[in-house]
Amino acid sequence: MSKLKLGIVGAGFVANFHTRAITQVRSIEIDGVTAIKGAEALSDIVKKHHLGKGTVYANVAEMAKHVDAIAVYVPNFARLEIVEQIVDAVKQGAQLKGVICEKPLGRNVKEARRLVELADEVGLKTAYFENQIFMKPVQAQLKQLAPQQKTMGPLALTRSSEEHGGPHEAWFWDPTRQGGGVLCDMGCHSIAVGWYALTPIGKPITFLEPVSISAETALLKWGLPAWREKLLNERGVDYSKTPAEDFTTGIVTFRNPETGQLVKAQFTDSWMFEKQGLRLFMDGMGPGYAFEVNTLQSSLQIFIGDVAAEATADAEIALEKSTASRGLLAVQHNEADLYGYTDENEEAAAAFLAGRDGYLPWSYGLEITKLVMAGYMAAERKQTIDLIDPEIQGELETYIPLIQQGKGAEVLF
Ligand SMILES: NC(=O)c1ccc[n+]([C@@H]2O[C@H](COP(=O)([O-])OP(=O)(O)OC[C@H]3O[C@@H](n4cnc5c(N)ncnc54)[C@H](O)[C@@H]3O)[C@@H](O)[C@H]2O)c1
Numbered sequence: 001m002s003k004l005k006l007g008i009v010g011a012g013f014v015a016n017f018h019t020r021a022i023t024q025v026r027s028i029e030i031d032g033v034t035a036i037k038g039a040e041a042l043s044d045i046v047k048k049h050h051l052g053k054g055t056v057y058a059n060v061a062e063m064a065k066h067v068d069a070i071a072v073y074v075p076n077f078a079r080l081e082i083v084e085q086i087v088d089a090v091k092q093g094a095q096l097k098g099v100i101c102e103k104p105l106g107r108n109v110k111e112a113r114r115l116v117e118l119a120d121e122v123g124l125k126t127a128y129f130e131n132q133i134f135m136k137p138v139q140a141q142l143k144q145l146a147p148q149q150k151t152m153g154p155l156a157l158t159r160s161s162e163e164h165g166g167p168h169e170a171w172f173w174d175p176t177r178q179g180g181g182v183l184c185d186m187g188c189h190s191i192a193v194g195w196y197a198l199t200p201i202g203k204p205i206t207f208l209e210p211v212s213i214s215a216e217t218a219l220l221k222w223g224l225p226a227w228r229e230k231l232l233n234e235r236g237v238d239y240s241k242t243p244a245e246d247f248t249t250g251i252v253t254f255r256n257p258e259t260g261q262l263v264k265a266q267f268t269d270s271w272m273f274e275k276q277g278l279r280l281f282m283d284g285m286g287p288g289y290a291f292e293v294n295t296l297q298s299s300l301q302i303f304i305g306d307v308a309a310e311a312t313a314d315a316e317i318a319l320e321k322s323t324a325s326r327g328l329l330a331v332q333h334n335e336a337d338l339y340g341y342t343d344e345n346e347e348a349a350a351a352f353l354a355g356r357d358g359y360l361p362w363s364y365g366l367e368i369t370k371l372v373m374a375g376y377m378a379a380e381r382k383q384t385i386d387l388i389d390p391e392i393q394g395e396l397e398t399y400i401p402l403i404q405q406g407k408g409a410e411v412l413f
Contacts (some may be wrong), residue, residue, distance in 0.1 A: 004097070004349040005031040005052070007063040009082050011038030013168055014102055016045070019072065021341035022035035023049050027349040030054055032063040035074075042061035064089035064096060069352050071100040071129075075169075076184075077177040083118050098125035098352035100312050104372065105187045105365030107179030107404060109396050114345035114367035116362045127341035127348040127358025128365030132162075132193040132280065132349065134340030141284075141291035146201055148289040154200040154256070155286040159266045160190035162280050164321035166222065166246070170235040172245065173222075180243030180403045183217055184373055188267040191252060191371050194265030197284050198254060198289075205364055208254035208263065214384040215250025217403065219412040223274035243408040246271040250375050252297045276330050280339070287296040295338060300331045376401035380411055 007030050008015050015035070016401075019042060022028050029052030034037045041055045046054030049091055060082060064070065072082050079101065090096055099119060103126055106112030119126045132138065163186075171177045172185060173201070199207055217240065221227055223246075229241045249268040256263065273279060276296060283292040307325035319332055320339075348358045371387075374395055378385045380402055383393035386392055400412050 002028055002353055003029045004352055005029050005066070005068040007034070007057070007067035008042070008073055009034055009060055009063075009070060010075075011035035015042055015071075016071040017336055018043055018345060019051065019343055020027065021336035021345055022300050022338060022343045025345045025349065027353070028052075028345055032057050032067050032251070034063050036061055042256075045344050050142055052306075057143065060085040061089045061092070064094035065094070066105070068244045069096060069098040069100065069348075073102055075171050075177065076104065076179050076394050077171065079106065080114060080316055083115050087122050087124070087209035087307045088144055090124060095353070096124060096167070098127060098358075100129055100348055100358070101362060102129045102353040102363065103192075103365070104179060104184055104369055105362055106369050107184065108400050109366070109370055109373055112362075112366045113397070119362055125148040125357045126353070126354055126362040126367075127344075128360045129344055130189065130192045130346075130360055130365075130368070131211065131340035131344050132189050132217045132282075133196045133360065134345070135280070135293070135338065136340070136344040137293040137338075138193065138197065138282065138340075139343075141199060141293070142197075142331050145286070145289055145291060148253065149201055149286060150308065151285045151290065154261075154263070155198050155284045156261075156263050157266070157285040158194040158195040158197045158264075158282065159268070159284075161268040161270075162195075162278070163268070163270045163276040165273055165323050166271040168321070170237060173231060173237040175242060175244035175394055175403045176406045176410055178244070180376060180401055181213070181217065181219075181248055181408075182269045183248040183249075183273045183379075187248055187267060187375060188368050188372050190267035190269055191265065191375070192368050193254065193282055194267055195254065198263045198265055201321060204263045205360065206367055207257070210367075211253045211255045211262065211388045212384050212386055213250060213252045213371060213374045215248060215378040217245035217379040218247045218409060219408075220244050220247045220270075235328050241409070242406045243412050244403055245408070245412060248375070248379070250378065252371060255385060261314055272341065274323070276324060277322040296330050297334065298330045298332050299326055300333055301326050301330055370396055373399055373401065376403065396397075
């Protein structure tokens with residue numbers, strides 16, 4: 001079986017998560033790593049698990065000569081610069097088959113569109129990594145409910161949410177570097193998976209046409225004095241000056257172009273979730289059938305009493321963004337697989353090896369960025385945004401939310 005030789009840019013949280021996933025993927029070798037910080041440590045993991053050569057390269061240009069595809073796992077503010085380096089490398093003769101980018105594709109439509117254009121310029125195949133679409137529970141409900149969908153009709157409502165207590169690195173909290181708060185960071189997941197679950201089986205990923213969006217953004221926890229101070233001390237971000245939203249909710253309405261039926265995807269995302277750790281929740285309602293996914297309901301629970309709590313070295317082992325290390329804990333023993341990282345890697349490798357785009361190309365990531373930006377627009381204007389209005393579509397091309405501009409106080413206070 002031929003394997004895709006992958007080079008990874010960035011060696012932080014998500015690069016490590018993907019590496020864990022790739023221990024379960026037979027079609028990828030991690031042959032290169034380059035990052036400002038963490039490349040050696042990631043390379044050690046690659047070598048320890050025999051996942052590929054794991055050579056540490058000084059930069060993208062060097063790495064591009066030795067791999068088939070590059071995965072961009074750098075922070076949002078560094079995306080464009082890295083993709084420009086990849087495209088330059090191809091122009092210099094690097095034989096790359098494809099390029100992968102983590103969510104969100106861009107901090108705004110202009111940035112996301114530029115990324116799509118750059119890859120097109122040199123004919124690079126693309127994969128936009130939206131792991132939640134590849135989640136096994138999401139895929140399994142589709143298979144299980146296919147007969148119901150066929151006889152009764154498609155889903156009419158989905159509700160999706162991703163919530164935890166707040167991100168692990170300072171740059172996520174800074175709306176100018178990240179692109180906003182939780183709507184930009186996690187709203188992109190919930191909007192994507194909601195849209196996907198509503199899509200009738202067998203139809204293309206953008207078959208349902210986005211018609212309108214309403215949304216709210218709010219700063220409910222991290223703007224309070226004690227939490228603001230903690231954020232300032234621990235992350236160096238001052239939410240009295242440049243706040244970002246820690247809560248968002250909204251509804252996207254879609255139209256089925258064949259039947260005219262209107263269906264809705266409701267999303268809720270927060271960085272103020274006070275439970276055991278990360279929770280992904282999705283449900284869907286069809287005529288006479290439904291599904292529900294809740295990643296905090298695990299088949300494994302463990303209990304750690306106070307006397308034994310000191311022995312727990314690392315709460316994060318139990319669950320991403322764990323908030324407790326004692327009591328009754330939900331444990332996910334294979335998070336990389338549960339969250340869809342395994343299958344999205346497998347799919348991208350198969351696509352690039354066959355000379356095609358991934359199931360979710362960057363052009364799809366651009367559509368998600370548009371919806372996220374329209375969400376900010378709706379919250380800022382306190383209006384439902386008409387997504388078929390050509391004027392709005394034009395505005396979205398250059399729209400930068402106030403929160404992303406560092407002017408969140410005008411919206412959130
Ligand atoms: N799918 C998911 O659920 C998920 C989860 C976490 C992060 N992400 C996405 O992954 C991306 C990375 O997030 P993270 O949590 O791994 O961030 P991180 O801060 O933990 O790691 C970033 C890595 O990139 C490196 N880096 C920064 N600038 C660089 C540059 N110019 N050149 C080379 N390396 C550079 C850093 O040194 C570090 O190794 C983000 O876009 C984020 O949105 C997705």
